[in-house]
Amino acid sequence: MTSISQNLGSAYSEQLPSLGQSLCDILGFFGLKRLYGVGGDFVANLINALDGPLQVLPSSNEMHAGFSACAQAELTGLGACLTTYTVGSLPCVSAAALARTEGLPVIFLSGAPGEQEIHGHALHHMVHPASGWHTDLNAALNAFKALGIKAERLQGQRHQGQPNVAAARFFELVCEAVQTRQPVYIEVPRDLVKQPTQSLRLPANLAELNAMTRLDLEGAGLIADDICSRLVRAKYPLVYLGERLRMNGALLQRIVHFCQRLGLPYATSWFAKGMVDESHPLCQGAYNGVFSQCRGQGYIEEKADYVLEFGTAIYDSDTNNAFGSGTHAIDKHTNKTLLKGTARWELDLQAVMDALDKANLPVRNLSPAGQRDAALSDTPEETASVGYANLAGAINQFQRGNGQDFILVPEVGNALFAAFALEARASSVGRSFLANPWYAAMGTSLPYARAIADELNAIGSPQPILLITGDGGFNFQSNELINLQKQNANLIILYMRNNIFHLGKCGDAPIYACNDERFDVAKLIAAYGGQYHLCQSVTGLYAALEQGVKGGLHLIEVPTSTAPEQQSPIAIKLNTYISAKNGSPEAMVAWDRLCSSRPPQPQ
Incomplete structure (x- = not known):
């Protein structure tokens, strides 16, 4: 048959x-600098091709590689992990479900059997029972x-005289991930990696790519006019920022600047926590109804008479x-005005902001002076033991007193819900609070910390995690500690130990026992080159944090105790709510009492 050179010329063939x-x-082109993954036979050719132009970094297992890629997408706009078939x-x-739920552009890239080695028999990597009558090569694609x-598998050459279009299809799939902020799964047959593919002329930059799909949206000026009239009439307006702005830093900065220029208070949703500096006087914190523990809760629930909601x-x-x-x-x-952002890249919100920025609106100072939630202002007794009840207050006090802003990474469980009372401050990487709110996927914090440490190292920032x-x-x-050791990460792990799964605990079954009293975490962290500190008081916590911020x-x-007085207010409310939903009569009474004590909604 005719070869590519014979069909299309040697000059064309040689440049493929x-x-x-x-x-x-x-x-x-999309700005990716590193991938996380685990090696294997079917992915070996991909590893060799990618290593050098990109950093191909190890993870302790494939799920952690996926979680690190999710954090990478949160920080840089695109994440990638690399695995075998x-x-x-x-x-x-599990990581893919997290990326889908949180709207994260993550490329799940997998090696696959070569197209020339599929002959109808079962390969050792296949999900295939010995009694099966047919082979299934698509188990991962279907999952x-x-x-x-x-989810797609790239295809190779279908005619000897034509180059394959695998690279073009790969580009389209990555565009899909970036522009829709959703993950994609791509399998690459190992025999395609070294084969010639159709050459591409990529856009000059991402802005040019986005311009190719940009739409001109009409009516934004009319929406802005209505917003302006409501803002002028309102005595106590509030701008509420949603999680869809996490992935659009330029638009988020515009909205925050708009609020600060006009003196408008603003708050975020829980899922958006950490995308703004909560220490700014106008920021009311992260709000979530009865479960809130933010400085502006009183303003939001008792005073706000108009809400401008962006990007929820x-x-x-x-x-x-x-x-x-x-x-x-x-x-x-x-x-209230709801601006959800229904267009790709929130172009509709950008159009409204274009009009609002031109509007002649009054400047006013509506910062609720002196209004701070107890968790943000109360200084814990220095001799008191540390528990979830005073943890946020102690860390907030340390950040303010030492002028040290942490990047906060709470793990799912009591730690996550206590952390919502933390003050998320400024960050070198644009985010100061990275958590997994889709809390069915426990075990993300160390893989997240890895990706954050890599990004901090890339920009030369010493900010502590x-x-x-x-x-x-x-x-x-804990097996991910090996990679934190290899990268010499600057990380402080605050290990709250009570030896049980306590959040949502509704009985005494053995399934809640997650640890053993004999477990010696000091020896574990020493094995990974880390330093161990035992904290017996708030003063001890401050001393340990002071050592931690020096690096390493x-x-x-x-x-920690599981006594109710040692639990964070948010966790107490959540456990009460969970028990009430599970039918506990005592919890149902307690929950009704909690809700009936709420202040009335302002009209």
Whole structure:
């Protein structure tokens, strides 16, 4: 048959890149600098092709590679993990579900059997029973598709006289991920990596790519006129910032600057916590109904008479909307404008902001002077033991007193819900609070910390990371410490130890016992080159944090009690709510009492 050279000429044929080269060029065009993954047979050619132009970094397992890629997407706008066929890619499904739920552009890239080695027999990586009558090569593709994720296997040459179009299709799939902020799963047959593929002329930059799909949206001026009239009439307006702005830093900065220029108070949803500096006087913190512990809760629930809501989810999440408890004052506010951002890249919100920035609006100072929530202002007794009840107050005090801003990474569990009372401050990487609010996926904080440490190192920032975890979450993922050791990460692990899964605990079954009294975490952290600190008081916590911010890997063990007075207010409310929903009569009475004590909604 005719070859590419014979059909299209030797000059054209000789300039064709390999698929591996094209993948590097495409990922580099989108700003990707590193991938996280685990090696394997079917992915070996991909590793060799990508390593050099990109950093191909190890993870302790495939699920952690996926979680690190999720954090990378949060920080840089695109994440990627690299695994082998099925036995490597299937463990990434939990991370893929997280990326889909949180709207994160993550490339789940997997090696696959070569097109020339598929002959109808079962390969050792396949999900295939010995009694099966047919082979199934698509188990991983179907698993990712079941999550609603676009999943494809690249295809090679179908005619000897034509180059394959695998690189072009790869570019289209990555565009899909970046422009829709959703993950994609791509399998690459290993025999394609070194084969020539059709050469591409990439856009000059991302701005040019986005301009190719930009729409001119009409009517934004009319919306802005209505907003302006409401802002002028309102005595106590509030701007409420949603989680969809996390991935659009330029638009977020415009909105925050708009608020600060006009003196308008603003708050964020829980899922958006950490995307603004909460120490600014106009910032009211992260609000979530009865579960809130933010400085502006009184202003939001008792005074705000107009709400301008930007970039919240189209379909409300129970977690982000006070767990569907009906106590979220902004949800029920009768005078508000909802700007959800229904166009790609929030172009509709940008159009409205273009008009608002030109409007002649009065400048006023509506910062609720002196209004601070107890968790943000009360200084814990220095001789008191540390528990979830005073943890946020102690860390907030340390940040203010030492002029030290942490990047906060709480693990799912009591640590996460206590952390919502922390003051998320300025950050070198644009985010100061990175958590996994889709809290069915426990075990993300150490993989998240890895990605944050890599990004801090890339920009030369010494800002410390403070990871807060219970022993249950820590034991899920402690094997990732090996990679933090290898990267010489500056990380403080605040290890809150009570030896049980306490959040949502509704009985005494052995399943809640997540640890053993004999477990010696001091020896564990020493094995990974870290320093151990035992914290017996608030003063001891301050001393350990002062050592931790000097650099290196530190673990601070904090023995904690499960007594109600030692729990954070948010966790107490959440446990009461969970027990009430599970039918506990005592919890139902306590929950009704808690909700009936709420202040009335302003009209």
